[in-house]
Structure formats: structure tokens, C-alpha cells
Amino acid sequence: MNLSVLGQSKKQLENQRKKYKSEIAQLNRLLSTAVKKEKNALEDLKDLNQKIAVRNKLINTIDLEAKLLSNAISKNEKKRNTLNKNLEILKADYAQMIYKSYKSKSQQSRAMFLLSSQNFYQAYKRLEYMKQYTKFRKKQGEEIVIQKNIVEKLNDSLLYQKKVKDTLILVEKNQKKKIESDKQKQESLIATIKKKEGKYKREIKKKVQEDKKIAARIDKIIKEEIAKANRLARAKNKSKKPVSKNNNAFILSPEAKVLAAKFEQNKGKLPWPLNEGLIIRKFGVQPHPIFPGITINSTGIHFVAPNGSEAKAIFDGEVLNVLIGSGGTKNVLIRHGNYISSYNNLQNSYVKKGDKITTGQNIGKIFTDKVSKKTKLVFVLFKNNKRLNPASWIIRR
Known part of the structure; x- marks a missing residue:
């Protein structure tokens, strides 16, 4: 592995390590507030x-980083040993040259060496030789100093790398201890759940069915909103050009086309729908995290956030509707051309149908569950009436 690749890999691992440490800190802060009840x-x-x-x-990540450092330390040690050998050779050559020079000076002076020349040309050549010899000695001395500095810097680098490696190993040991503690709690919770497994499974299946009904209701409302918007678009259309009667997709005005194009251009760069939070459920069909055999179809991304957090619009648009759920929570739908962003599980809404919205605008306070004490936001994204994976559209953190 060359140095540039090594440096790049090391930097990537460092960034990953920082990310996971930050995520653990967030998990401890956002998920540890739950009241310990059955x-x-x-x-x-x-x-x-x-x-x-x-x-x-x-x-x-720490293990990979430590291995990478071990490889770097091993390579540096080999390089240091080679440099030390080269330095010893240089010192020996230099010492021998100094000795010969001293011996030469004791036998005859420089003046006698020049005066003993047979002619002017020979004297000139001898003078040039003496200059070159002096220059060579000086250069060898400088080379020894350079080699010595390189070796010293490598030694310092090795000491630092070894300290970093030792620190990483300690962090890894500490994390392993915490995992052991977490696993003991995990086993205790599994034992508690298994005592009433049937009850929990029934509750989960009931919740899955409720989620399906909510999703179907939202789908119906979106289809109605598209039909309503299209009726208005057809009524405003004064030209003789035929307008599509398809109510599965918005009829876009020139302005709406521009907005939709801008929205598409920002794919993968859209902001998160809240300032701070963690993704606790991804988009799509997935197995239940605890009970095998139970499948969850997540219509969007589920975030957990600090208590008191507010939902934020991910892009400019217009409020298409504000829906009220069975528990009184609200779901704000914002239209961005032929795209719709949905912000579900809000305690209250700061906006109403028809309001113009700007990117980052606060649209409502996220609801905090009284039992779990968790503040969750369900974020869903549509193109017309088709659901999209929001993770592909918002910026990666």
C-alpha cells in the first residue's frame, strides 16, 4: 500500500470512527430516556x-485503524533501519575521508602540493581538485545532517503512531466491555419479552395493519389532491392544446416544472427534515428487528430527535394539506412541483393548506410519546402518488 492510499484509508477510518462515536453519543442521549416499564x-x-x-x-473500524497503524509502524521501522545503516556508512566514509585528509596535510602542505606542479596547467588542475575535494567533504557532512534529521523525524513519528495505536486499543477494550454490559441487558429483555411473546406479536401485527390503513388513507388523499389540482389546471387552460386526464400525476404549470426540475437537481443534497436526529427505521420492506417472520413495510424514514424538536421543510413549495391522525397528531404534506414531502407525527402545525414554504422553514413541533418519552418524526417522499426512498434524496450524514 503506497503512502497516499495509506493516508486516504487512515483518514476515512478516522472519519468513520468519529461518526460512530457521535452516533453512540446520540443514541445514549436520545434513546436512554425511556421509562423502564413492561x-x-x-x-x-x-x-x-x-x-x-x-x-x-x-x-x-478501530480494529482496522489499529491494523493500518501497525502496518505503517512496521514499514517505518524498516525504513528507519535502512536509514540508520545508510547513516553509519556515510559516517564511516566521512571519518575515513577526514583521516586521509589529515594524513595528507601532515605529509605536505597545500602550498607545497601546488608549488610542486610541473607547469601552470597542472597547478590549476590540482587547485580545482582541492576545491572539489573540500566541496565533497562539505556535501558529505551536510548529507549526514540531513540523514540524521530524517531518522529523528521517523523516530518521532513512530513514537506518536505507537501512542495512537495504544489509545485505539484501549478505546476498543472499553467498547467491548460496554457491549458485554449491553448484551447482558439484552438477554434480560429477551427473557422478559419471551414470557409474553404471543401478546407482543399480536400487538406488532395490529400496529402493522394500522400502518397499512394510514398509508392507504394518505395514498387516497394524495390521489384526491392530484385530481383536484388537475381540475383547476384544466379549468385555467385557455389554449386548445389537449390536457391529460390522468389523475395519477400532476399537470404541471411552467412554474411547477421549474420547481420540480430544481428539486430533482438537488437529489442527494436535500437537507434533513430536522436539525438533529437519528434514523431508527429505514425505507422499504424489512424484517421486524426482534421477531422473525414478521415483515414491516416502512413507507418512509423514521427519525428519533431531542424532545422539543421541530420538523423543517426540505425544499421550497406549497402546503398541499394538513392531515390529522387518530391520536390527534398532524401530517403536513408539501408539494414541490410533482413531488410531495410528508412530515408525520407532529404535535402541532405552524402552517396551513395553501401556504408558501421555503427550504428549512419550521413547519411544526414533533410529537413526544408520553410512555416511551421518544420524539419521532416519520418522513415520507412521493413523486406524484409513488413513494420514493428518502435516503436517496437527503444528504448523507
Whole structure:
């Protein structure tokens, strides 16, 4: 591995390590507030599983970083040994040259060496030789100083790298201890859950069905909003050009086309729908994190955030609708041309239907569950009435 690749890999691992440490700190801050009641056993186990998963990632990263440092230290030690050998050779050559020079001076002076020349040309050549010899001696002395500095810098680098490696190993040991502690808690929670496994499974299946109904209701409302918007678009269309009767996609005005194009250009660069948070559930069909055989179809991304957090608009647009859920929580739908962003599980809404919205604008306070004490935001993204994976659109953190 060359030095540039080594440096790049080292930097990437350092960044990963910092990211996982930050994520663990967030997990501890955002997920440890749950009240320890029987009702929270499943939530606690999911939180614990997530912490263990991130700690394992951190340990693997530290392990790779330590191995990379070990390789770098080994290469540097070989390089230092080679430089030390070269330095010893240089010193020996220099000492021999000084000795010969001293011996030469004791036998005859420089003046006698020049005066003994047979002619002017020979004297000139002898003078040039003496100059070159002096220059060579000076250069060898300088080379020894340079080599000595290189060796000293390598020694300093090795000492620093060894300290970094020792620190990483200590951090790794500490994380392993914490994982062992987490696993003991995990086993205890699993034992608690297994006692009433049937009950928990029924509750989960009921929640899955409720989520399906909510998703179907939102799909219906979006289809109605598209149909309504398209009726208005057709009414405003004064030209004789035929307008599509398809109500599965928005009829876009020139302004809406521009907005949609800008939205698309920002794919992968859109801001998160909240200032601070962690993703606790990804988009799409996935197995339940605890019970095998139960499948979850996540319509968007689920975030957990600090208590009191607010949802923020990811792009300019217009409020398409503000929906009210069965528990009184709100879901704000914002239209961006033919794209819709949905911010669900809000305690209240700061906006109403028809309001113009700008990127980063606060649109509502996120609801905090009274039992789990968690503040969760469900963020969903649509193109017309088709759901998209929000992770592909928002910036990676």
C-alpha cells in the first residue's frame, strides 16, 4: 500500500470512527430516556440492538485503524533501519575521508602540493581538485545532517503512531466491555419479552395493519389532491392544446416544472427534515428487528430527535394539506412541483393548506410519546402518488 492510499484509508477510518462515536453519543442521549416499564420492553430491546450494532461497527473500524497503524509502524521501522545503516556508512566514509585528509596535510602542505606542479596547467588542475575535494567533504557532512534529521523525524513519528495505536486499543477494550454490559441487558429483555411473546406479536401485527390503513388513507388523499389540482389546471387552460386526464400525476404549470426540475437537481443534497436526529427505521420492506417472520413495510424514514424538536421543510413549495391522525397528531404534506414531502407525527402545525414554504422553514413541533418519552418524526417522499426512498434524496450524514 503506497503512502497516499495509506493516508486516504487512515483518514476515512478516522472519519468513520468519529461518526460512530457521535452516533453512540446520540443514541445514549436520545434513546436512554425511556421509562423502564413492561410496555417499553420491545422499545428498549430495539434501542439496545441499535446501540450494539453501532458499537460493533465502531470496534471493527478501530480494529482496522489499529491494523493500518501497525502496518505503517512496521514499514517505518524498516525504513528507519535502512536509514540508520545508510547513516553509519556515510559516517564511516566521512571519518575515513577526514583521516586521509589529515594524513595528507601532515605529509605536505597545500602550498607545497601546488608549488610542486610541473607547469601552470597542472597547478590549476590540482587547485580545482582541492576545491572539489573540500566541496565533497562539505556535501558529505551536510548529507549526514540531513540523514540524521530524517531518522529523528521517523523516530518521532513512530513514537506518536505507537501512542495512537495504544489509545485505539484501549478505546476498543472499553467498547467491548460496554457491549458485554449491553448484551447482558439484552438477554434480560429477551427473557422478559419471551414470557409474553404471543401478546407482543399480536400487538406488532395490529400496529402493522394500522400502518397499512394510514398509508392507504394518505395514498387516497394524495390521489384526491392530484385530481383536484388537475381540475383547476384544466379549468385555467385557455389554449386548445389537449390536457391529460390522468389523475395519477400532476399537470404541471411552467412554474411547477421549474420547481420540480430544481428539486430533482438537488437529489442527494436535500437537507434533513430536522436539525438533529437519528434514523431508527429505514425505507422499504424489512424484517421486524426482534421477531422473525414478521415483515414491516416502512413507507418512509423514521427519525428519533431531542424532545422539543421541530420538523423543517426540505425544499421550497406549497402546503398541499394538513392531515390529522387518530391520536390527534398532524401530517403536513408539501408539494414541490410533482413531488410531495410528508412530515408525520407532529404535535402541532405552524402552517396551513395553501401556504408558501421555503427550504428549512419550521413547519411544526414533533410529537413526544408520553410512555416511551421518544420524539419521532416519520418522513415520507412521493413523486406524484409513488413513494420514493428518502435516503436517496437527503444528504448523507
